[in-house]
Amino acid sequence: MKILRLTAENIKKLRAVEITPTGELVEITGRNGAGKTSVLDCIWWALAGTKHIQAVPIRKGATKARIKLDLGELTVERRFSEKGSTLTVEN
Numbered sequence: 001m002k003i004l005r006l007t008a009e010n011i012k013k014l015r016a017v018e019i020t021p022t023g024e025l026v027e028i029t030g031r032n033g034a035g036k037t038s039v040l041d042c043i044w045w046a047l048a049g050t051k052h053i054q055a056v057p058i059r060k061g062a063t064k065a066r067i068k069l070d071l072g073e074l075t076v077e078r079r080f081s082e083k084g085s086t087l088t089v090e091n
Contacts, residue, residue: 001071003043010058010065011045011080012038042067046076050085057085 006019013035019026028036045053046069058065058080065080077088 003069004072005068005070006039006042007068008039008042008066010062011042011067012054012057012059014038014042014059017042043069046078046087053085058082 003019003021005021007017008014009016013033017035017039019039028039030036041054041057045057046067063082067078069076073091075090077090079086079088
């Protein structure tokens with residue numbers, strides 16, 4: 001299973017990010033505080049259960065957040081609000 005596209009909004013330090021990997025290796029690089037760990041957390045939170053999500057996943061100043069992973073045959077979307085999170089998996 002490969003990630004064909006990752007989009008995320010208002011997760012931790014990220015306002016918005018869209019990554020469409022090409023090839024077999026994807027490098028996530030940047031300065032300290034740029035959001036590299038936030039990108040990896042997005043992938044983990046979309047695929048793992050809620051016990052792995054930190055207490056405050058929504059970016060400071062926002063009221064909701066979203067992660068969407070396109071895995072080809074499946075699309076996984078996790079939405080966050082002040083009340084918690086929901087997970088949708090579509091075929």
